[in-house]
Amino acid sequence: MSEKNREGKRTARERLAEERERQKRSDKRRRTLLVSAAVVGVLALAAVGGLLAANAGDDDKKKDASGPVVAPKGATDEDGPAIRHGKADAKSTLTVWEDFRCPACKQFEDGYRSTVNDLVDKGLLKVDYHLATLIDDNMGGHGSLRAANAAACAQDAGKFPAYHDVLFQNQPPEPDDAFGDNDKLIELAGKVDGLTTAAFKKCVTDGTHSSWVVKSDKAFEDAGLRGTPTVLLDGKNIFEDQKNPLTPQKLKQKVEQAAR
Numbered sequence: 478m479s480e481k482n483r484e485g486k487r488t489a490r491e492r493l494a495e496e497r498e499r500q501k502r503s504d505k506r507r508r509t510l511l512v513s514a515a516v517v518g519v520l521a522l523a524a525v526g527g528l529l530a531a532n533a534g535d536d537d538k539k540k541d542a543s544g545p546v547v548a549p550k551g552a553t554d555e556d557g558p559a560i561r562h563g564k565a566d567a568k569s570t571l572t573v574w575e576d577f578r579c580p581a582c583k584q585f586e587d588g589y590r591s592t593v594n595d596l597v598d599k600g601l602l603k604v605d606y607h608l609a610t611l612i613d614d615n616m617g618g619h620g621s622l623r624a625a626n627a628a629a630c631a632q633d634a635g636k637f638p639a640y641h642d643v644l645f646q647n648q649p650p651e652p653d654d655a656f657g658d659n660d661k662l663i664e665l666a667g668k669v670d671g672l673t674t675a676a677f678k679k680c681v682t683d684g685t686h687s688s689w690v691v692k693s694d695k696a697f698e699d700a701g702l703r704g705t706p707t708v709l710l711d712g713k714n715i716f717e718d719q720k721n722p723l724t725p726q727k728l729k730q731k732v733e734q735a736a737r
Contacts, residue, residue: 592728607696623662625690640665
């Protein structure tokens with residue numbers, strides 16, 4: 478075979494290889510465009526779904542809270558509706574704004590629970606729990622509202638602290654609106670001795686304190702608070718100084734010093 482023929486065949490092979498490579502790149506671009514379009518479509522559907530869920534949550538909230546404002550037994554209203562845990566004459570006050578669906582609130586509770594409960598039991602600290610429905614408002618659903626109503630029902634039975642802790646210990650993942658199921662809330666009440674009475678069940682299913690919870694959430698919004706949990710010790714945000722946050726041990730020291 479002449480050198481010219483060999484060169485022609487080599488060039489033809491190169492052209493064929495180049496053409497195949499161009500075709501691969503073209504196919505890859507087309508697949509990328511198709512995938513991108515699919516992702517955009519999914520995100521658009523998710524946005525619409527999220528909007529529908531949020532709107533549904535608003536509608537459910539209105540339905541759940543359509544009755545009169547009925548405060549649970551012993552509730553305070555000094556700085557917005559709150560449930561107080563501890564002796565009124567305790568020297569220090571911890572103000573806690575929480576949402577039972579809020580993962581950060583669970584982190585706070587898991588970290589500080591034993592310290593706070595110990596200080597309350599010793600009569601050194603009182604805690605004002607303000608209940609918010611931030612996750613319902615942002616993600617849709619009604620678990621924040623119904624869990625808060627159930628906690629207020631537990632307050633009527635004198636079982637709020639124990640049930641409050643049970644709810645956070647059994648908190649579902651944030652997107653999971655499991656607390657929107659009153660049967661689930663009643664089931665969890667079984668973990669608190671003496672709570673699952675007929676009166677408690679009726680209070681939960683009737684949404685007796687739902688309007689009171691909505692009033693509490695409105696106080697949260699009116700206060701211009703950024704999120705949950707918001708935790709104040711004698712009026713000062715314990716997380717305000719990010720470089721030197723108030724740890725459970727420091728909280729214990731401050732409360733004990735104030736009591737001297």
